[in-house]
Amino acid sequence: MPGLEIRELECFLVLAEELHFGRAGERLYVSQSRVSQLLRSLERRVGARLVHRTSRRVALTPLGERFLARLRPAYDGLAAALAETAAEARGVAGTLRLGFQGTADDRLTEVVRRLTDRHPGYVTDLVELPYSDPFGAVRSGAVDAAAVLLPVEEPDLVLGAVFPRQRQTVAVGAGHPFAGRTAVSAAEVAAVPLVTPAAPAPVYWRAAQAPSAVPGPEVTTLQEGLSQVAAGRAAMLLCRPTAVYHRRRDVVFVPVDGLPDSVLGLVWHRDGETEPVRALARAVAAGGSSPERDLTWKDGAIHT
Known part of the structure; x- marks a missing residue:
């Protein structure tokens, strides 16, 4: 759209959060009348009202709600692109600490390679996490983000991109009745003792593993x-x-039929989201993962 003003869009986004012209003006460091002026200009471009305003109440119109849903991700994407490009122009360097559970296999090393190719200034340290404490290092700040097994239901953590799904296997000793099988069923696995992560892993997470x-x-x-x-x-x-x-030699791995696939996800603390962490999430997504919003955990299985 010719002559589009980014300030008009910023004004609308802030007003949609505050639903108050005075508070929106304070956040934007402009007068309340300037907020009204920017909004009117945007509405003229659209050709319809985006905000209902009375002496007592400010609310988005249905069209305004739909516009907000379309605008927010696009604006966030522009802001991220600007921040990323500015960081590259400055030659920003830094260390990103990535936690992992048990094995830093080629899934993780490929993510680190993609991140380094895109951001040569970033140095990624891989930090092993206890199997029994998937979230503690993220909460304490010992790592910036962690690749952990789903499910993740922690309200203070963000579940970002996830790695491709993987079939489950059951590890048994060489003398176990399953050892000579080509596959076993989920019901058979549920009938034998399974190694369980100890506390402080949450009960729901322990049950899923x-x-x-x-x-x-x-x-x-x-x-x-x-x-x-x-x-x-x-x-x-x-x-x-x-x-x-x-x-x-002393352990046999047998495929399991009927269990939900294993899924590894990238998590970070809500207060610790930085541009390097977002860059790491993009590196995970570039490997063919699914966004977190497309996945839910219900009844022990992952659903899209």
Whole structure:
């Protein structure tokens, strides 16, 4: 649209949040009359009212609500593009700490490579997280973001892009009845003891990683879990890439039919979202992941 003023769009976005001309003006460092002027100019471009205003109330019109839904992601994208380009122009450098659970396999190293290719100034440190504490390091600030197994239901954390889904396998000792099978069912897995993450992992998260009716040993690390498996004390669910990475002679990995796929997601604290973290999320998404808003966890399964 010729002559479009970015200030008009910013005014509308702020007014849509505040629903008050005076407060919107304070945030924009302009007078209340200037807010009204910018809004009228935008409405003339649109050709219709975007805001209902009376002496007592300010509200978006239905058209204004739809315009807000379209404008917000586009404006955020422009702001991110500007910030990213400015950072590249300054040659911004920094260290990004990325947490992982158990295995930093090629899924993570490929994300780091994509991030480094796009932002040569960023240095990514990989930090191993305890299997039993997927969210603690993010909350404490020990890492900037973490790649953790879903589900994630923590209200103070943001679930960003997710990695491609992976089929589940069950790890069993070489002498286990499952060891000679080409596949087992979800019902069969639920009937044997499964290695379970210990506290402080949330109860819902522990149940998702060990959906069994039979109590199994609790562990704090992935290696502890595999040791319990090798000793014949329990089985353990692992995604296919992790199973491939941890091949050993005393443990057999058998595909499981009927279980929801394993999904790894990138999380960060709501107060810790920075441009490097957003760049990391884009690097994950570039690998073919799905956005968080398209995924929900219900009844032990991931739904789109």
